[in-house]
Amino acid sequence: xxxxxxxxxxxxxxxxxxxxxxxxxxxxxxxxxxxxxxxxxxxxxxxxxxxxxxxxxxxxxxxxxxxxxxxxxxxxxxxxxxxxxxxxxxxxxxxxxxxxxxxxxxxxxxxxxxxxxxxxxxxxxxxxxxxxxxxxxxxxxxxxxxxxxxxxxxxxxxxxxxxxxxxxxxxxxxxxxxxxxxxxxxxxxxxxxxxxxxxxxxxxxxxxxxxxxxxxxxxxxxxxxxxxxxxxxxxxxxxxxxxxxxxxxxxxxxxxxxxxxxxxxxxxxxxxxxxxxxxxxxxxxxxxxxxxxxxxxxxxxxxxxxxxxxxxxxxxxxxxxxxxxxxxxxxxxxxxxxxxxxxxxxxxxxxxxxxxxxxxxxxxxxxxxxxxxxxxxxxxxxx
Amino acid sequence: xxxxxxxxxxxxxxxxxxxxxxxxxxxxxxxxxxxxxxxxxxxxxxxxxxxxxxxxxxxxxxxxxxxxxxxxxxxxxxxxxxxxxxxxxxxxxxxxxxxxxxxxxxxxxxxxxxxxxxxxxxxxxxxxxxxxxxxxxxxxxxxxxxxxxxxxxxxxxxxxxxxxxxxxxxxxxxxxxxxxxxxxxxxxxxxxxxxxxxxxxxxxxxxxxxxxxxxxxxxxxxxxxxxxxxxxxxxxxxxxxxxxxxxxxxxxxxxxxxxxxxxxxxxxxxxxxxxxxxxxxxxxxxxxxxxxxxxxxxxxxxxxxxxxxxxxxxxxxxxxxxxxxxxxxxxx
Numbered sequence: 001x002x003x004x005x006x007x008x009x010x011x012x013x014x015x016x017x018x019x020x021x022x023x024x025x026x027x028x029x030x031x032x033x034x035x036x037x038x039x040x041x042x043x044x045x046x047x048x049x050x051x052x053x054x055x056x057x058x059x060x061x062x063x064x065x066x067x068x069x070x071x072x073x074x075x076x077x078x079x080x081x082x083x084x085x086x087x088x089x090x091x092x093x094x095x096x097x098x099x100x101x102x103x104x105x106x107x108x109x110x111x112x113x114x115x116x117x118x119x120x121x122x123x124x125x126x127x128x129x130x131x132x133x134x135x136x137x138x139x140x141x142x143x144x145x146x147x148x149x150x151x152x153x154x155x156x157x158x159x160x161x162x163x164x165x166x167x168x169x170x171x172x173x174x175x176x177x178x179x180x181x182x183x184x185x186x187x188x189x190x191x192x193x194x195x196x197x198x199x200x201x202x203x204x205x206x207x208x209x210x211x212x213x214x215x216x217x218x219x220x221x222x223x224x225x226x227x228x229x230x231x232x233x234x235x236x237x238x239x240x241x242x243x244x245x246x247x248x249x250x251x252x253x254x255x256x257x258x259x260x261x262x263x264x265x266x267x268x269x270x271x272x273x274x275x276x277x278x279x280x281x282x283x284x285x286x287x288x289x290x291x292x293x294x295x296x297x298x299x300x301x302x303x304x305x306x307x308x309x310x311x312x313x314x315x316x317x318x319x320x321x322x323x324x325x326x327x328x329x330x331x332x333x334x335x336x337x338x339x340x341x342x343x344x345x346x347x348x349x350x351x352x353x354x355x356x357x358x359x360x361x362x363x364x365x366x367x368x369x370x371x372x373x374x375x376x377x378x379x380x381x382x383x
Numbered sequence: 384x385x386x387x388x389x390x391x392x393x394x395x396x397x398x399x400x401x402x403x404x405x406x407x408x409x410x411x412x413x414x415x416x417x418x419x420x421x422x423x424x425x426x427x428x429x430x431x432x433x434x435x436x437x438x439x440x441x442x443x444x445x446x447x448x449x450x451x452x453x454x455x456x457x458x459x460x461x462x463x464x465x466x467x468x469x470x471x472x473x474x475x476x477x478x479x480x481x482x483x484x485x486x487x488x489x490x491x492x493x494x495x496x497x498x499x500x501x502x503x504x505x506x507x508x509x510x511x512x513x514x515x516x517x518x519x520x521x522x523x524x525x526x527x528x529x530x531x532x533x534x535x536x537x538x539x540x541x542x543x544x545x546x547x548x549x550x551x552x553x554x555x556x557x558x559x560x561x562x563x564x565x566x567x568x569x570x571x572x573x574x575x576x577x578x579x580x581x582x583x584x585x586x587x588x589x590x591x592x593x594x595x596x597x598x599x600x601x602x603x604x605x606x607x608x609x610x611x612x613x614x615x616x617x618x619x620x621x622x623x624x625x626x627x628x629x630x631x632x633x634x635x636x637x638x639x640x641x642x643x644x645x646x647x648x649x650x651x652x653x654x655x656x657x658x659x660x661x662x663x664x665x666x667x668x669x670x671x672x673x674x675x676x677x678x679x680x681x682x683x684x685x686x687x688x689x690x691x692x693x694x695x696x697x698x699x700x701x702x703x704x705x706x707x708x709x710x711x712x713x714x715x
Binding site: 060061062064067068071186189190214215216217219222223226227228230231232233234235236237249250253256257258259260273363364365366 | 429431432433434436437439440441443444480531535539540541542543544545551554555556557560563631632633634636637638639640641642679680683684686688689690
């Protein structure tokens with residue numbers, strides 16, 4: 001009996017570990033309920049070129065943004081059928097471990113994938129692997145977090161993070177005025193997206209003459225965002241507004257928990273929870289000015305369509321790289337959705353609907369997303 | 384060496400021996416002293432830190448951490464270990480927000496299902512580690528992994544729903560503008576755990592089982608049963624903490640409270656409960672929770688860069704852990 005139990009438990013653990021590493025072994029990430037697309041439809045027979053695509057990601061679990069990133073990749077893979085490509089989607093997750101990432105990339109090369117889209121663990125360190133992939137004829141695209149090595153010739157398809165920080169800081173300055181005291185809660189120290197975004201924040205803070213009186217990092221962790229904000233409130237520091245690099249809804253929850261008045265400004269946020277919360281907070285008149293900006297998880301899906309255009313033999317237009325980042329071939333995808341409390345008051349429409357309807361169309365934790373399809377990428381970036 | 388210096392040396396040695404003895408025998412009190420030092424340091428560095436908002440927040444966060452720490456205390460005293468409390472907390476927090484979806488009136492089903500989850504996970508942890516004899520650390524991590532996988536399977540990794548306004552108010556609403564309502568939960572759970580550990584027959588058996596399972600067995604105590612029950616208690620307390628956590632956060636995503644597995648374990652050890660089993664107190668674990676909250680609060684007050692803050696946090700915790708957890712298991 002005891003032996004049987006041991007065997008059963010061992011099987012159970014193997015199952016758990018397999019489930020944990022399943023994605024790393026090339027398993028399909030589950031499609032969202034009701035999304036109507038996924039790897040199944042992507043791998044459906046279609047008249048056209050059949051391509052194997054590997055989506056490598058530093059982390060997915062515990063990160064709603066990366067979960068949406070992978071779901072969008074699946075949708076884009078399915079959508080490629082409309083442009084004559086039968087793309088199969090495979091997901092590999094390194095769990096923030098650089099050696100695992102290298103091993104998984106090498107496996108993808110050995111298994112003969114046609115496209116690799118990598119959201120990397122670190123900004124450097126993959127040069128030999130990338131060269132190996134390119135020598136094997138694989139189209140290698142880096143997405144979301146920029147890969148900063150200048151020794152390899154790859155495309156970096158990333159969101160314009162600097163714009164997100166700058167736009168937020170700029171609007172905060174407009175609302176709060178010169179000399180305002182602000183709290184700055186950044187994301188993940190050392191992450192390239194955070195570095196770029198902070199550059200934008202700092203530029204706008206300097207331009208608006210604001211003073212940062214307290215800082216923290218939430219590492220894109222909702223629990224930490226609330227904790228850091230609570231601890232800044234505990235410190236008794238006086239401030240006018242809160243600049244936060246996403247996870248804004250959680251920072252605001254700290255005000256609720258502490259029972260103190262909301263700040264004179266908060267932003268930016270990009271989730272259903274934040275958009276809905278801010279409408280609720282300001283429904284009887286403006287209490288807290290805010291800004292909503294999209295940092296689309298769909299950037300990976302857009303990167304896939306860059307790869308497909310390269311396979312189609314298209315050549316990039318001149319001047320598509322971000323100024324100052326030509327050496328790392330960075331293409332910065334602009335934020336598509338941007339609105340403030342003023343737009344809500346003015347009845348501005350977003351994506352063809354009222355801001356109220358738009359905000360309420362999201363689940364609480366879902367981020368605003370969009371991706372450029374094959375044709376849109378071709379029209380915008382290729383000759 | 385002269386007689387005078389020999390006497391001074393002996394006197395110093397006696398003093399340090401007495402301090403060491405005090406530290407080792409008054410662990411809960413030591414945790415309170417450390418908490419007081421941390422709070423005093425915060426106020427000295429930043430006098431504005433002494434305010435009602437801070438006190439309310441510290442109480443709130445301490446109470447939330449003290450609930451899974453209660454489970455850790457029971458399991459550690461019984462000679463086990465539970466790395467699964469964070470996964471259970473995350474699971475029941477997700478259950479809470481998904482079921483409530485911002486509407487009042489779903490508390491009872493959420494509570495009952497959460498308790499059921501806690502009982503099942505606790506029982507499986509206990510059964511595997513006690514009856515089958517697998518290492519508790521490995522088993523509880525593996526089971527936590529399964530609980531986490533289930534979170535992703537059921538939610539597709541997408542965050543949905545919010546805690547009901549009524550539940551949120553039972554945690555965040557401030558009595559007299561200072562003490563958060565969550566203190567009411569503490570008034571129920573803290574005495575209950577004190578009773579279980581110090582007054583009930585189960586509590587006395589648990590100490591004996593943790594201290595010397597062979598002796599406990601010889602006195603007729605069903606050692607395995609006592610240990611499995613301690614895991615079940617841990618599961619149930621973690622499940623309840625998940626509901627409270629969801630009310631605090633309003634929303635919940637997969638693995639949201641996984642960090643509480645380590646935080647609650649460290650809080651428990653800082654409070655004087657040892658890995659060796661058979662010793663420790665819940666008062667110490669509450670004080671340990673307070674230390675954890677105040678340490679994080681102090682480091683934020685210092686306004687340090689994130690990497691330096693993380694290094695300092697780790698160094699201080701290692702120093703604190705060096706003070707405790709050095710009790711030796713009784714020879715069987």
